[in-house]
Amino acid sequence: MISPVxxxxxxxxxxxxxxxxxxRILAAARRxxxxxxxxxxxxxxxxxxxxxxxxxxxRFPERADLMLALFEDQLEQVGALAEAALAEPDPxxxxxxxxxxxxxxxxxDRGLREFMLGPxxxxxxxxxxxxxxxxxxxxxxxxxxxxxxRPEVTTTDLALIPVMVAAVTERARDVAPxxxxxxxxxxxxxxxxxxxxxxxxxLAPAEFDRVISTPRRPx
Amino acid sequence: MISPVxxxxxxxxxxxxxxxxxxRILAAARRxxxxxxxxxxxxxxxxxxxxxxxxxxxRFPERADLMLALFEDQLEQVGALAEAALAEPDPxxxxxxxxxxxxxxxxxDRGLREFMLGPxxxxxxxxxxxxxxxxxxxxxxxxxxxxxxRPEVTTTDLALIPVMVAAVTERARDVAPxxxxxxxxxxxxxxxxxxxxxxxxxLAPAEFDRVISTPRRPx
DNA sequence: GACGAAGCGGACAGCCTGATCCGCTTCGCC
DNA sequence: GGCGAAGCGGATCAGGCTGTCCGCTTCGTC
Numbered sequence: 149m150i151s152p153v154x155x156x157x158x159x160x161x162x163x164x165x166x167x168x169x170x171x172r173i174l175a176a177a178r179r180x181x182x183x184x185x186x187x188x189x190x191x192x193x194x195x196x197x198x199x200x201x202x203x204x205x206x207r208f209p210e211r212a213d214l215m216l217a218l219f220e221d222q223l224e225q226v227g228a229l230a231e232a233a234l235a236e237p238d239p240x241x242x243x244x245x246x247x248x249x250x251x252x253x254x255x256x257d258r259g260l261r262e263f264m265l266g267p268x269x270x271x272x273x274x275x276x277x278x279x280x281x282x283x284x285x286x287x288x289x290x291x292x293x294x295x296x297x298r299p300e301v302t303t304t305d306l307a308l309i310p311v312m313v314a315a316v317t318e319r320a321r322d323v324a325p326x327x328x329x330x331x332x333x334x335x336x337x338x339x340x341x342x343x344x345x346x347x348x349x350x351l352a353p354a355e356f357d358r359v360i361s362t363p364r365r366p367x
Numbered sequence: 368m369i370s371p372v373x374x375x376x377x378x379x380x381x382x383x384x385x386x387x388x389x390x391r392i393l394a395a396a397r398r399x400x401x402x403x404x405x406x407x408x409x410x411x412x413x414x415x416x417x418x419x420x421x422x423x424x425x426r427f428p429e430r431a432d433l434m435l436a437l438f439e440d441q442l443e444q445v446g447a448l449a450e451a452a453l454a455e456p457d458p459x460x461x462x463x464x465x466x467x468x469x470x471x472x473x474x475x476d477r478g479l480r481e482f483m484l485g486p487x488x489x490x491x492x493x494x495x496x497x498x499x500x501x502x503x504x505x506x507x508x509x510x511x512x513x514x515x516x517r518p519e520v521t522t523t524d525l526a527l528i529p530v531m532v533a534a535v536t537e538r539a540r541d542v543a544p545x546x547x548x549x550x551x552x553x554x555x556x557x558x559x560x561x562x563x564x565x566x567x568x569x570l571a572p573a574e575f576d577r578v579i580s581t582p583r584r585p586x
Numbered sequence: 587g588a589c590g591a592a593g594c595g596g597a598c599a600g601c602c603t604g605a606t607c608c609g610c611t612t613c614g615c616c
Numbered sequence: 617g618g619c620g621a622a623g624c625g626g627a628t629c630a631g632g633c634t635g636t637c638c639g640c641t642t643c644g645t646c
Binding site: 305308309311312313314315316319320322323324326327329330331333334335336337338339340342346347348349350351355358359360362 | 524527528530531532533534535538539541542543545546548549550552553554555556557558559561565566567568569570574577578579581
């Protein structure tokens, strides 16, 4: 593992050629990640960016470094959406629209989806989550106060919804890229009050963290 | 790719030692698949069964052959559950309980889950699906007739529910193996009538087939 | 324009995986 | 018990991925 380097401010200034390569890498990676997601290798990025493997490794020692660099602004965008939602007068609409907007972003970019819903995002984008989580909590509280959402629903329940929808988006991407709207609608409507409570118990926040942090493959 | 062989009746009789090995392979594979799913390799199965790799390849040229041999009876069981559901007087309970039972089976066995919801299952277990699909269709029809389920829901909408829930089950398996009940409950409640229709359009059956048949990784 | 440092590229070593192949063993039968 | 066929095992090959390393190039500065 090569040790350091990534952003602009951290390690002095990059030489002009290095800067140029960094940009080419990011551009190539953005393209590849959007369609192929996590599975992209350093070698592929290097080839697509027309750059040596070493260069990619030097600049972004781990894939997560690359993803963070790519997705910083999208995360920013999600944060902004969340805060904007607080202004919406009807809590249910606010909550619903927020989820639709977030899932829409995720649907368009496989890399973003995997980053936000996977271990890398958790580990590296703590800042963004700390910004978003309390807002969603507040929206939920308001909606429940008005009886728009079943009272036993928790924020961890909400947080699982994008995970569920992503599974469908993932599979359907080539066939029907729009289904996510429908299944998201289904899941969201499941939040509305019915006579009876949901079965089982919700995840504790710490449990949710572990769920998200579990790498996909290994047993 | 070695060409033939798998079941008992197809290729004459197996020699006694071959039969014994086949059983050891299946036993080992059952154990491995339950916890690790698709990711299990022929080599691992061979090692666990204490048998040469060649033997596994000879008997089960593709992983799907192995899975079909393993999961035949579970599929049978699902078929039976479906048919039993037809007898239940209340259509909504019938539908809900059927899904709970199926997802419960899937939650207990990663291999079964991936087989039923993935390309292999589609390709090889056509018989079972042909048995199950019409029953679910009938349950849905009845439930809608009584206004227990929103009228715009289709069987393909229903079929996506296990896909969504499986994503959560998969991730949560070590942390909270029971969450599936809760998220399944959420999704099922989304089927109940609300004032407004679901957004978007449902998958056509042929589209659903393609969605399910898309292999997981490749771009 | 010259020199030291920063950066580059890509060959390569190490590791893992999937799949094949063929000399040897075991079985079933006469 | 002997013989042909069926079956076995695992060494082995091809191919892919990660990550490193070092001789060469390019940059920036004086």
